[in-house]
Amino acid sequence: MTNRLTFGQNTNQIQCQAYVRSDVTSGVMHLGVGAFHRAHQAVYFDRLLALPEGKKWGITGVNLRPQDSAQFARFIEQDGEYILKTMAADGATVYQHIRSLVKQIDGAKTPDQVDQQMADSATQLVTSTVTEGGYYLDETRQLMLDHPAIKGDLAGQRHTLYAFLYAGLKLRSQTSQAKITLLCCDNLRHNGDVLKAGLMQFLNAKGDQELAQWVNENVAFPCSMVDRITPKPSPEHVQDVQQRFATDDELTVMGEDFIQWVVEDNFAGAKPPLEQVGVQFVDQVDPYEEAKIRILNAGHTNVVYQAALKGMTYFDEAMRDEALRQYFRDFVHQDAIPAIGNSIVNLEAYADIIERRFSNANIGDTVERICTDGYAKFPIFVYPSLTGCYQLGQTPSKTIEGIAAWFVYFQKARTGSISTHYHEPNLESLQPYSDDEEGIQAFANDRFLWGDIPRQHPQFIAQLSQAIRSMQQKYSM
């Protein structure tokens, strides 16, 4: 039974796009309906639905994970509607009623419905946010065939997005045969290529050459750069929305005011006219992607463990701490920007905007959120600045400091001597790295994290070891 959201008061404070929901049909499926999707892609589609040509671009939200089913049940009860609160650094606050997720399927419970929806020719686009670690590729972009989740999926289970894409595309190739676009919205470099590589290897491992050929001919995998800082909604946020509007919305999300989506203009079948609602379609996403991943995401990653070691709770505190703010600037100007080299993006101006966004105290973005999943993030966000600087003959000393802080942080997290809880799905990969010289050397040689750097630039090992030693001293280990 669906229970449309109701708002008992202050409705004049809520912005709502002007469209009749019952006129909307679903042309998009989204896999992984987390807070980021709800604060980002769903917002653009919500704007699109208000345009006369937008009506067929409603979203079907799909949950993939059994552990998220309980929350998703609530989402179904709310019929996919929720309030998004955005806050600017100057305090300007906007509440929006987002209604673009017009249909919901809990794929963990009814996977057949996902397959049917994906096979339906009205579905033209499948977007995904399954986190950086959700693609199961190693440092050479090989699918982790020995990973239990992938093994299970190859044997017919449904753990990863590949199992869902496999079954849905298989049915599509046998029924409507309509072309389709798979648009990855996770923070990975060349995310469209990553998704394609993972899926094609999955199909090969399945031994389904026929489907692999169909996918090659009928499916497009554009790259995209997505951006909006979306903190985990706090209990205070939920309470604010519920009380202000006398509503029972339990799935309200919050974010900064900034939003950006740059998409490679490479679609199979119909393309949603998202350029009319602020999306940038470009021939090459690379320059935008590199700037964002290497300055914003790597900036977060390099600063956050130092913020945790200093006992900070919110990320904006780091931008108010003189030493950390200077560290961020030095990392950007000494390592990240030189390593990127020439770019059509004005990197200096971009970095200033990021610093202002990082300083937004109103969103209450937590150190704990940004610390999450370090093992998957370092190779994507931080690695390019390391290699880039070494290739220029420079020592990436600021980047190395960020890595050293992570090392000290996870040692402390392991022994419970730090208050910020570490959510690390790959904790077992960090397990062997003790805090003595042997552990540090092994860590510096971790292939997943640092690829060939220790062999091509052997000075990295000593430089990292030294940085870890001084970080250990600074934070008394």
Ligand code: CS2
């Ligand atoms: C953050 C991102 O957790 C992280 O690594 O850098 O979640 C960041 O907030 C988003 O990419 C902003 O678009």
